[in-house]
Amino acid sequence: MEILASRTLFRPADYQRSVSFYRDAIGLAIAREYGGGTVFYAGQSLIELAGHGPPTTPGGPFPGALWLQVRDLYATQDELRCRGVEIAREARPEPWGLHEMHVTDPDGVTLIFVQIPEDHPLRRDTRG
Template identity: 50%
Template structure:
């Protein structure tokens, strides 16, 4: 087994500055570190227990299967905040059959992002007894 010390999701956007504006300002993710210079410099954001790195550039089409899952404390409050910042909301918050409250947004390159609230009584919040 590989001993993983840290991890991050790497995104190579079509327009790095537009993506930095989206993740840093529209979503309000805090910066962990920055590196390099120029328009294709790298920015690494805190992403809960991991990191999201926006660096370099890709030509469209980008990875269509990539999706992000961001857990928040209150998805309805997140919806109001993101809608006020003109973040494209693909689907407003709703409770799914599996008990999570989810809404879907997208980044400037069309990467789908699930913003999810785990209710206090949901089984995902509890560790099974061993």
């Protein structure tokens, strides 16, 4: 099997509210819009909000979280606060060496914003 592309797909309870959250509050750029949906750039991935089909319910079929790497977590936290985004869990260093902050989208999905410090193993060149 060859995977050519992937994206995370949400079916929000309130489509316009979620578009506003990801576009205006979080500040993601729109990759494309189509009749009933909006696709956002999210680093090397895409997030699609579909205004069709049954909505995803909190605690329902999406049990995980979105992991979004940023260059400066603390500046991102300040920026989101200035945009009126509620921070569910403050930015802080974790025992595993990453710095993380949590935000919850309008449908209860956790967005984990992550900063990888210069000395963290994820920054090592493993190509040998």
